[in-house]
Amino acid sequence: MPVAKPTAIAKSITLELKDLILGKKVEIDIDCDAACLQCLGVGKVFVATEPCSSCGGTGMFTRNEPGIQMRMTCAQCQGSGKGQNPCEPCSGNGTRKVKQPLKINIPPGFPLGSQLRQQIDPGLVLLVNVDTVLPPDTEIYEEGRVVRTIRLTYPQLILGTTITTPLLEGGTTNIKIPPRIDLGQLIRLKGKGLVKSPMGSIKDRTDLFLLIELMSVDLTTTTPTLNNEFIDKETVLLEQLDALYNSVITQPSST
Ligand SMILES: [Zn+2]
Ligand SMILES: [Zn+2]
Numbered sequence: 576m577p578v579a580k581p582t583a584i585a586k587s588i589t590l591e592l593k594d595l596i597l598g599k600k601v602e603i604d605i606d607c608d609a610a611c612l613q614c615l616g617v618g619k620v621f622v623a624t625e626p627c628s629s630c631g632g633t634g635m636f637t638r639n640e641p642g643i644q645m646r647m648t649c650a651q652c653q654g655s656g657k658g659q660n661p662c663e664p665c666s667g668n669g670t671r672k673v674k675q676p677l678k679i680n681i682p683p684g685f686p687l688g689s690q691l692r693q694q695i696d697p698g699l700v701l702l703v704n705v706d707t708v709l710p711p712d713t714e715i716y717e718e719g720r721v722v723r724t725i726r727l728t729y730p731q732l733i734l735g736t737t738i739t740t741p742l743l744e745g746g747t748t749n750i751k752i753p754p755r756i757d758l759g760q761l762i763r764l765k766g767k768g769l770v771k772s773p774m775g776s777i778k779d780r781t782d783l784f785l786l787i788e789l790m791s792v793d794l795t796t797t798t799p800t801l802n803n804e805f806i807d808k809e810t811v812l813l814e815q816l817d818a819l820y821n822s823v824i825t826q827p828s829s830t
Pocket of ligand 1: 611612613614615663665666667669
């Protein structure tokens with residue numbers, strides 16, 4: 576018998592970034608053929624009220640040879656003598672498509688955009704394309720640097736604040752933003768990025784950078800009354816602030 580080439584089953588799964596960093600056991604369903612339980616793989620069901628069309632209901636064939644009489648079981652009804660119909664659930668195939676759960680193991684430090692290859696048995700290979708959902712406002716750059724945009728209000732930029740930001744491996748961390756931080760400044764969280772080498776140690780990771788940007792206040796989500804109140808108060812404060820700035824910036828022209 577010729578050796579059959581292994582069949583490959585391709586599947587795609589989508590995982591969170593933390594699952595690639597920490598690793599995860601995932602259960603997926605694969606489609607496979609299984610014997611039909613209704614007909615036990617025979618592909619037909621017996622009908623007691625009708626005789627077998629092949630043997631006429633006797634379940635046997637008799638062959639007469641000179642000096643010997645041979646009795647053989649009817650292959651079609653397997654000796655039962657009953658008539659048969661094709662099995663409905665399997666359409667007479669004897670097999671049905673079933674989903675079989677299969678456990679796969681995503682090792683820690685699994686590289687982004689990679690394919691997992693798992694040999695199920697000598698004739699079957701499972702190829703799993705692993706897609707990743709990145710946390711909001713997070714991008715990945717060359718050499719695995721991870722940059723997350725943090726939007727602060729103008730007062731927060733000037734006065735400083737403490738923010739809570741999610742970690743790539745799950746959980747959150749509190750970060751103190753110093754007063755008078757510049758727009759576009761990067762705050763480095765050392766070793767909080769991606770695992771450096773494929774399937775490497777989660778202790779050896781790239782850095783996560785927080786990129787400071789200005790938050791624009793969305794007034795469309797509030798009521799018109801609140802909007803007007805906000806704009807009026809903000810205008811008064813900004814005019815005061817403008818005057819304060821001008822008192823510092825404008826240099827006296829004489830003396
Ligand atoms: Zn069946
Ligand atoms: Zn028969």
